[in-house]
Amino acid sequence: MTLPAPNLDDRTFQQLVDQAKQLVQQRCPEWSDHNVSDPGVTLIEAFATMVDQLIYRLNRVPEKNYLAFLDLIGVRLFPPTAARTDVTLWLSAPQPDTVRVPAGTQVATVRTETQEAVVFSTARDLAVVPCERAYLATGTAGGSITDRTAELRLGRDVPCFGATPQPGDCLYVGLSAAVPGCAVVLRLDCQVHGVGVDPTDPPLRWEALCGDEWLPCEVDKDDTGGFNKAGEVVLHVPEGHAAAVRAGVTAGWVRCRLVPAGQGRPTYVAPPTVRQASAFTIGGTVEALHAESVAAEVLGAAEGLPGQTFYVARPPVEPTGAPFVVEVAEGDGWARWQQVDDFAHSTWSDRHFTLDPGSGRVDFGPAVHQPDGTVRLFGAVPPKDATVRVRGYRTGGGRRGNVSRGSLRIMRSSVPFVARVENRRAAVGGVDGETVANARVRGPLTLRTLHRAVVAEDYERLAREVAPGVARVRCLSAAASGEDPEEAAGGVRLLVVPAGRGDAQGRIDFPELEPPTDMLSSIASYLHDRCPIGTRLNVEPPFYQGMTVAARVQAVPGTPTGPLRDAALAALYHHFSPLTGGTDDQGWPFGRPVHAGEVFAVLQRVPGVELVEDVKLFPADPYTGERTDPVDRLELAPNSLVFSYSHDVQVQVR
Numbered sequence: 001m002t003l004p005a006p007n008l009d010d011r012t013f014q015q016l017v018d019q020a021k022q023l024v025q026q027r028c029p030e031w032s033d034h035n036v037s038d039p040g041v042t043l044i045e046a047f048a049t050m051v052d053q054l055i056y057r058l059n060r061v062p063e064k065n066y067l068a069f070l071d072l073i074g075v076r077l078f079p080p081t082a083a084r085t086d087v088t089l090w091l092s093a094p095q096p097d098t099v100r101v102p103a104g105t106q107v108a109t110v111r112t113e114t115q116e117a118v119v120f121s122t123a124r125d126l127a128v129v130p131c132e133r134a135y136l137a138t139g140t141a142g143g144s145i146t147d148r149t150a151e152l153r154l155g156r157d158v159p160c161f162g163a164t165p166q167p168g169d170c171l172y173v174g175l176s177a178a179v180p181g182c183a184v185v186l187r188l189d190c191q192v193h194g195v196g197v198d199p200t201d202p203p204l205r206w207e208a209l210c211g212d213e214w215l216p217c218e219v220d221k222d223d224t225g226g227f228n229k230a231g232e233v234v235l236h237v238p239e240g241h242a243a244a245v246r247a248g249v250t251a252g253w254v255r256c257r258l259v260p261a262g263q264g265r266p267t268y269v270a271p272p273t274v275r276q277a278s279a280f281t282i283g284g285t286v287e288a289l290h291a292e293s294v295a296a297e298v299l300g301a302a303e304g305l306p307g308q309t310f311y312v313a314r315p316p317v318e319p320t321g322a323p324f325v326v327e328v329a330e331g332d333g334w335a336r337w338q339q340v341d342d343f344a345h346s347t348w349s350d351r352h353f354t355l356d357p358g359s360g361r362v363d364f365g366p367a368v369h370q371p372d373g374t375v376r377l378f379g380a381v382p383p384k385d386a387t388v389r390v391r392g393y394r395t396g397g398g399r400r401g402n403v404s405r406g407s408l409r410i411m412r413s414s415v416p417f418v419a420r421v422e423n424r425r426a427a428v429g430g431v432d433g434e435t436v437a438n439a440r441v442r443g444p445l446t447l448r449t450l451h452r453a454v455v456a457e458d459y460e461r462l463a464r465e466v467a468p469g470v471a472r473v474r475c476l477s478a479a480a481s482g483e484d485p486e487e488a489a490g491g492v493r494l495l496v497v498p499a500g501r502g503d504a505q506g507r508i509d510f511p512e513l514e515p516p517t518d519m520l521s522s523i524a525s526y527l528h529d530r531c532p533i534g535t536r537l538n539v540e541p542p543f544y545q546g547m548t549v550a551a552r553v554q555a556v557p558g559t560p561t562g563p564l565r566d567a568a569l570a571a572l573y574h575h576f577s578p579l580t581g582g583t584d585d586q587g588w589p590f591g592r593p594v595h596a597g598e599v600f601a602v603l604q605r606v607p608g609v610e611l612v613e614d615v616k617l618f619p620a621d622p623y624t625g626e627r628t629d630p631v632d633r634l635e636l637a638p639n640s641l642v643f644s645y646s647h648d649v650q651v652q653v654r
Contacts, residue, residue: 011055016048067436070443074342074451077439079316079357081469082394083290083401083430084516085423087120087408088183088236091128092419094280099417101126101286104293106412107421109403118403119292119412120427121394126286128182131175133279135249141168145247157191157273160227161258165268167203169258171227174251175279180241183220183283184254186233189276190224196269202226203261203268205624206233209253210240216623217254220424227272236285236424259626287516288408288423290401290430291318291394299362302328304384306367306377315360316433318394320518325391326353326362328382334389343378352379358433362390401430402501428500428512429469453531459494463539466526467519471579472497474590476638478536492535494527495542495590495639496520497578505566506573506580510622510643513578515541542590544643545636546622547576549599552613552650559608561651568606568649575602578641591638596631603649613652620645 024031034041087107103124111117136152139145140162148158161169207214215238223231243252261267299310327334337351343365346352354363365379382388408423445461453459456475463473478491500512524539531537549572555564575581581588596617603612617634618627622643
């Protein structure tokens, strides 16, 4: 919003007169007539008028002039950024028809005596599509798939995997319809046949077929004990789920894949079996942000003069989502006006306006006197007495929206058949509006680069300007990031890491490190207008190299093992975090390798650790946690960051 100017001396004329009269009572007690008609009081008022003029001039310098200069070169305070999270809406019962949740559905935290509720709104429409189990098939690690639907219909025990279960064996479930973004319940009747596995931690991964690739499904509940008893599995299916053909059958496919158990973990020695299987949809997940939707709002009536200003009723305006549309009544309809950054290239006929999101200020084009005495209009002028309205906007944002997991559980909007709501991840990305102190620092940088991206620092600074919710930005040339030198000519790769938050131990959910699509698109659009012609710009998240540390430490005699283990895990998650890791606590450096010796050093510094006995460093898949053979050095490409996945620390006592 517009930079506020400080008032160096806020005393008014009357306050100056009153202070002078108080001094008269102290210094000249014999002067008792303080009426306005007294000549001495007239002198006091005369001097107060002169001092008031001096104060007026004083308030114009020096900081006031500095801020006015910043305003002149186009420095504006960044508006607050809205926090985002995924909310899951659970149905009261499976429904035969699709349940539609409209965009703008409001959910909130619980209101308390001291705190108002934090309101979130869904960013898009959600369709909770009904489904049922249509097919069942099994597959081997070699890729062959066998249809088991007929056997299941006859009530036979269908083995989920091969006679000797191997990693890569799969159990396929074909749903009657694709269920993108939905929560699906698989109700399975299993017998105790899958021996050899830990029922609390079976080596299984649920996945959904999205186009040509299998993407992991988040498992909300699995009480089958690794297919060893009757129970339910609740899957959150990814957004890209679509119907596809497998084994000659078209269905919405999900599968359970047997993965390597890992060092020290048991696996199946005999295949588990399924006797009955059914499926139904019980909910859906959609993105929500800390903002409320405001319907069409009348800003006022036009005066027919250039440079008129209006304000929305509920600032600040959340900048993402649908465009901010201003309409002016003309005849029997409404004319749409276009938002621009400034009026530098606007002519007298262009229906342009500017928006300051922080203050909600809407400006129409001004009229400027030219050197030859003429007056030039920078933008069209709305007709006199014409109604000016905004079609709709979203308001909200700030750090207050960074609520914890499970905080959003109140339905503010009534949706048929929806019983409850929850956020299974903490909301992240909420940033308060910029302070004047920060704008003072940013001003000289703006003047130096003039909003142009030439060197790497320019790209990073401009990306932070357009997306204040970004935690880290790194600009690399395409050649430096590993592309072919001939194809990389003129290429720039901008790596974006969004703000996230960890749990009590510092563990971060991997989806929190994936920047929203609209954040990437807004950064790309902003930089494309400011980078040199011919630049090939890619705005994307970094490549995350997952890793798992398995360590064994010896505790100082008398040290409790439980708290020591928690402290050691917290140290590992903190040091190898893409947000708070590294030696400077500013995030693990891009492209910096991880050495096993560094893990020794991190654990040895934990209070209560007497000796680090053994450390193993495993490369891991950041999505599934599947890991390969241990290494002494984990290499990272220049465009890569390390991601900690499920470290394990064993504490021994002498």
